[in-house]
Amino acid sequence: MKKLNLKSVLSLTAAAVLTLSLTACSGGSGSSGTPAPAGSGAPAEGSVYKVGICNYVDDASLNQIVENIRAQLDAIGAEKGVTFEVSYDNCNADTNVLNQIIANFIADDVDLMVGVATPVAVAMQTATEDNQIPVVFSAVSDPVGAGLVESLEAPGANLTGTSDYLDTNSIMNLILAANPDTAKIGLLYDQGQDSSTTPIAHAREYLEANHIDYVERTGTTTDEVMLAAQALVADGVDAVFTPTDNTIMTAELSIYETFIDAGIPHYTGADSFALNGAFLGYGVDYANLGVETANMVAGILLDGNDPASTAVMTFDNGTATVNTETCQALGLNYDEIEAAFAPLCTKVQSITTAESFGDLPNG
Structure with missing residues (x-):
């Protein structure tokens, strides 16, 4: 057996003390018993x-x-x-x-x-x-x-x-599936939201590649978002796209009727937008x-x-949630919309307008 010199013994002793110290600090505080060693x-x-x-x-x-x-x-x-x-x-x-x-x-x-x-x-x-x-x-x-x-x-x-993560191209495909004659799309978002940066860039790339006009309107408060929505109506857009933008999500209940009255479907990056009145929410569960x-x-x-x-977990973005009340108010037939969307989605589901998911029947 190889002999340990004094330096090796001291190093091993220090390591043992450090290990015991870390073990004592790991895990929970433990109202009873002793926390198990990390990773056990x-x-x-x-x-x-x-x-x-x-x-x-x-x-x-x-x-x-x-x-x-x-x-x-x-x-x-x-x-x-x-x-x-x-x-x-x-x-x-x-x-x-x-x-x-x-x-x-x-x-x-x-x-x-x-x-x-x-x-x-x-x-x-x-x-x-x-x-x-x-x-x-x-x-x-x-x-x-x-x-x-x-x-x-x-x-x-x-x-x-x-x-x-939002697959922007999939939402753009849904817009064209519902209305192949779409000529101008409004992009509504908050420039300060990191969650909007990449999907808005992807939306621009898609629209430019497909020779579709677009106009961008932004807001950082609900009042500003309401003004931006009114501006998009004046811009004469055929549809509006918003990614998973928390600022617009917070304002959705204040703007969805503006788009309905103008006959403009609002396509968004989460089912909660559709819950709050947007025409469609597409994204994760x-x-x-x-x-x-x-x-x-x-x-x-x-x-x-x-x-x-530990790898970051991503999810299938294939669920389209359509607000049936908004769909009807826009003069669209839900069965036809479902048929148009089905080949492009993992699932198409319906929802009605409410402030929170708990407010839905059986919610």
């Missing part, structure tokens, strides 16, 4: 894990994500015999409030933070550069473009999560996105998964 897949019975969740704005899609994260964490906790102690807050798109919420999470010594929407994830990234608290983001349309991860397959740092976000949280806290090597 066997959390101690009664362990408590503190999770801070911050939502960007109060809208149907993002709220649906939060509701499903909390429900899934409760279910996992019951199954594993642990508790996820969730602290939840909503910054309502206020940067100062957002930074204070994150500071409160850090002061409360949370085990992990969840950032719902791109601006929250970016703020959490900045706040955890030194402390390396794990962050799981949700509903980030372009994690690479936003600089949150090095790649979808290998994030490379303390952040990973779920993406609601946000309830499932919330569930999978919670599963990633549990994987990091209970199983010791490393965010740096």
